[in-house]
Amino acid sequence: MDALKTLHKRLSPEQLFMVSVIVVNGGNYLYNLLLGRILGPEAFAEAALLITLLLVLSFIGMTFQLTAAKFAVEFTGEKWHAFKNRTLFLTLVFGAVVGLLLILFSASLKSLFHTESAWMFIIFAIGIPVYFFMSLNRGIYQGKQEYASLSTTYQTEMWSRLLLTIALLFILPLPTGIVVAIGILISFFFGLFPSKIKSLKINKSLVLEPEARKHVIRFMWLTAGYELTQIIINNSDILLVKHFFEAKPAGLYASLALIGRVVYFAAWMFVMLLLPTVVKNRKEGKPTAPVLIKYVTYIGGLAILIVGVCFLIPETVVNLMFGKAYIEVAHLLWKYALATSLFALSNIFAYYFLSLDHYVPVILSGILGMSQIILILFFHDSLNTVILMQIIAMAILLVVQLMYFLNKEIFNSQINIDNP
DSSP states (O other), rough: OHHHHHHHHOOOOOHHHHHHHHHHHHHHHHHHHHHHHHHHHHHHHHHHHHHHHHHHHHHHHHHHHHHHHHHHHHHHHHHHHHHHHHHHHHHHHHHHHHHHHHHHTTTHHHHHHHHHOSOOOOOOOOTHHHHHHHHHHHHHHHHHTOOHHHHHHHHHHHHHHHHHHHHHHOOOOOOOHHOOOHHHHHHHTTTOSSSSSSOOOTTOOOOOOOOHHHHHHHHHHHHHHHHHHHHHHHHHHHHHHHHHHHHHHHHHHHHHHHHHHHHHHHHHHHHHHHHHHHHHHHHTOOOHHHHHHHHHHHHHHHHHHHHHHHHHSSHHHHHHHHHHHGGGGGHHHHHHHHHHHHHHHHHHHHHHHTTOOOOOHHHHHHHHHHHHHHHHHOOOHHHHEEEEEEEEEEEEOOOOHHHHHHHHHHHHHHHHHOOO
8 A cells, every 4th residue: 555655656647547547458458368268269259249349339438538528628617517517418318329229229239240149238238328427527537637536437447347257257157248248337337436527417507608519519529420430440340350250260350459459558548648738738828749749659669569579479479368279360460460550640640630629630530541441341351351451541541640740730830930
């Protein structure tokens, strides 16, 4: 306990959050690795499907979180309370609607993805309103830069999911998908603590002024659109492989994807820090480009390291992570790591532009990123081909983002020269 207190004192809130995210990502990795080892490739494919479904649906949750984070910086006083009131209402409505839709189509999802039971989707759906509310709570902490409390919400969710799911696998005589769904559902409730929102009361007398409401709605729609495209881009390969390939190669690919996404998960940590910092700097008239350059440098260095390790000792990495049953896809590991590295870098640019209300590159990145799905739909004769299609799409996406940034910086520099 004394060691934890000393660590808390020595680290800044941002550094503490980064350490916490590393622990959370490590715990999530351990969760997936244990599932992979305990279940084997075929059963793990079903568990990975449910986890992927959570990521696919998280675009709405992240929309609420990022919107709350942005306007927690921009709004103050009654305007902030009116915003929070309206967003709370939208969170509850969206949670109920999405959960109900998932329950109604649970049988269709069972047929589409060849799962053992439809109950895994029904149980998962019950937790969606809680998940969205949890996301709004996190967004407020993020915007207020209360990183200690933000870190705690991620820790409580991750540890409860890890410990409960593994325990339930040995206790409950139920299909794998149902057990994993129960673990996910319970973890959402743990993720609500601590809560910045003390009451579920919705005050109808608090209303945003028209101009502010338009700004919020525009940001939410574009954020939702981009979150949807990037979540689909990041997870469509697993869903498409599950559809086009048999259970064993689909399970092997799921393990490959899990290892190769280290860079993407690390980039998410920097996005959490980047967005409120960029909004705050712009509000105070400070330059914002150095913030982007710093985080791009961090992610770029990490990407080079991880792709290098995956290229040099792929079999060692796969064996350590999942075991010999997954070794046959080891030669593809560095390629998948490269694809996710390109995607992670382009995401840093996209969130930077979104923070500054520059929507053109966000829309372009969504359009270009969706090309990955089209490529895979036409070219999927092997797992290697699926990964190559992702590398092509993500490389084009990153180049477009970089060109827009450089053009914007050169244009701004020219304005400063002409108007000293």
